[in-house]
Amino acid sequence: MTSEQSPTVPPGRYGDSPTTPATARRGPGRGAKVAIGVALAAAVGATAWFSFARTAADPVTAEMVGFEVVDAEHLDVTFQVHMPPGTTAVCTVDALSTSYAQVGTLEVPVGPVQDRTSAYTVTVGTSEEATAADVTACAPTGG
Known part of the structure; x- marks a missing residue:
């Protein structure tokens, strides 16, 4: 090996290389975002319903x-x-x-x-x- 050559690193050893396609680093897709939104809306709705039911059951x-x-x-x-x-x-x-x-x-x-x-x-x-x-x-x- 001469001083002009750089050492070869095993693939994946130090994370993604700069040559990794941009599509491989994207976040969650549209379907995952919709599912997260639906889950959050359901959680807010369940909390509101529980609060209303508790107030109705024990108004004083x-x-x-x-x-x-x-x-x-x-x-x-x-x-x-x-x-x-x-x-x-x-x-x-x-x-x-x-x-x-x-x-x-x-x-x-x-x-x-x-x-x-x-x-x-x-x-x-x-x-x-x-x-x-x-x-x-x-x-x-x-x-």
Whole structure:
């Protein structure tokens, strides 16, 4: 081998050579792009349907914001209710002891309201000092 000759490299050893046809390096074809688009559209549709079905099945939800022990026989509870505007519901608020036994309960009528989320603060009477609170249920009343 003289200094004017270049060494021969085995084909494919270092990737495609500059002489590889351009058609061999193209991305996915039109059919693959259409299939990907259809799959993405189906995924978006399924997500939207699931979200709608969940809202229809459980139109009223609540979450605790906080509570304050007023005295041994009273507990102030603040919670938020999420429901479609115009809906009415009844929420059950429980006061709990250190052993999580129910020491007070109150059914609270909520709504109708104009906004999807509304906040409420109620006082729950207790049979002994409460150390926790929970909104155990909220259900639409149909009115």
